[in-house]
Amino acid sequence: MLPYVLCLILFLVGLYGIITKKNLLKIIISFIIMENALNLFFILIGYKKDAKFPIFIKDMSTTSMVDPVPQALVLTSIVIGLSITILMVAIAIRLYEKYKTLDITEIKNLKG
C-alpha cells in the first residue's frame, strides 16, 4: 500500500510542475517525471513476493515468476515516452526561434 501512495505522490509532483511553471523546459521535465511515475506504478502492481525474473534458465527447478504481462506493456511505453520527449524539444526549439523567449505567458498571439 505504501509504495503505491508514494508513486502517486511522484505523479502529483509532475502534475504540479505542469500547472505552475512558466519556463517551457521545466514543463517538458515535468512530463518526463509523470511518465516515469506511471511506468513505475505498472511494475509495482505486477511484483510477486520471492519470485524470480521471467526468463527460464537451464536446469531450473520450477520456481515462481514475476508477472510478465505488465513488463511487456511498459517496454512499449518507455519507447513511446522517448518519442514524445523528442517531439516536444523540437517544438520548443522552433518556438524559441520565433518568439525569442521561452516564457509561456508571452507566447500568446496565434497569428503568424
Next chain:
Amino acid sequence: MKQNNNDKKGMTLIVKTVTRWTVLLIILYGLYITFFGHLGPGGGFAGGVIVALSFIHIILAYGKEIVMKKFNETVSSILESLGGLLFLTIAVLGFIVGVFFKNFLGKGAPFNIISAGIILPSNLAIALKVGFGIFGVFLALILFIYKEKD
C-alpha cells in the same frame, strides 16, 4: 606545450582517444543484445537505441563532418524505412500462411540461437528501424541553425 590536434572541432585529445577505442565495443554490445533477445534480457528496442548512441558518441567527440561523410540524413532515412518494411514483410508472410503475424518458421530446441521462429528476424528489423530513426532525428536536431536576424 600542448600537442592536441583539435584546433578546429570536437573535444579534447583524451576524449578522442577513448572514443576511438570504445565505440566499436559499444556497437558490438548493441548487436549482442539484439541477437540474443530471445535468450536473455534485451530485444530489438534496447539494441537499436544502443547502436544509435554509439553513432551519437562519435558525433559528440569528433564533430559532425566525419560521420556525415558516410551517414548523412538520406542514408539514415532509407535504412530506417527498410527496417520498418522488413518488419511488415515478416507480418504479411505470416498472413499468407495463416493469420497475421503467424509464427511460421520452425521452433528449434530451446537455448539455441536459431530458435523461436520469427522472433529473431523481428528483433533485427526493429533494431534497424529504431536505431537509425533515433540517429536521423538527432541529425535533424543538430543541423538546425538559428536565424540571427529576421
Next chain:
Amino acid sequence: MEIIIVILIILMIIAAIIALEIRDLLSSIVSLGSVGIILTFIFLLLQAPDLAIVQFVVEILSLVVLIRGTVKRDEEVYSKQKFLSRAPILLSLVVFLYFIVLGLKYIPQFGFPKYKLAEYYVKNAIGETGAVNVVASIILNYRAYDTLGEATVLFTAILGAVAILRKIGKIKK
C-alpha cells in the same frame, strides 16, 4: 525488500522536487537524470532486467536531447509568485490524492498479484514459441500487433520532428 523500495521512491520524490524548483536549467536536467537512474535500480530490484536496460539507455538519450534544447538561452525565466498564491493549487492536489487513495483499496496487496493471464503465458511460452525469454515471446508472438502499433507511433513522431526542424525556403520572384 519493501523498505528498500520505499526509501528509493522517497529519494526519487526529493530529486524530482529539486529538478523542478532549481533555477539553473543544466542543474535541473542533471537532477532529472538522477530520477531515471534510481528508477533503473528499482526495476532491477523488482526483477525486470529487460526494462532496466531500456530505461537506462532511453534516459541517457533524453538527457542528451534536452541539453541540445537548452543551448543559447541567455535570459532566465522564473515565476515571481509568492508561496501563498500557489496554496489553492496545492490544496486541490491534496484533495485529488485523497480521492485516489480511497480507490486504492481495490488493488491487491503489494506482493500478491492476481495471476490469471500470466499463468497461461508462463506455462505455455516455451512450448508454443521456443523462446526462453517470456517477455520477448509476449511482445513478438502473442501481442505482436501492439509492437506494430508502437513502431508506427515512433515512426510518426520522428517524421513530425524532422518536418518541424526543416529549413523554410524562400520563393524567388
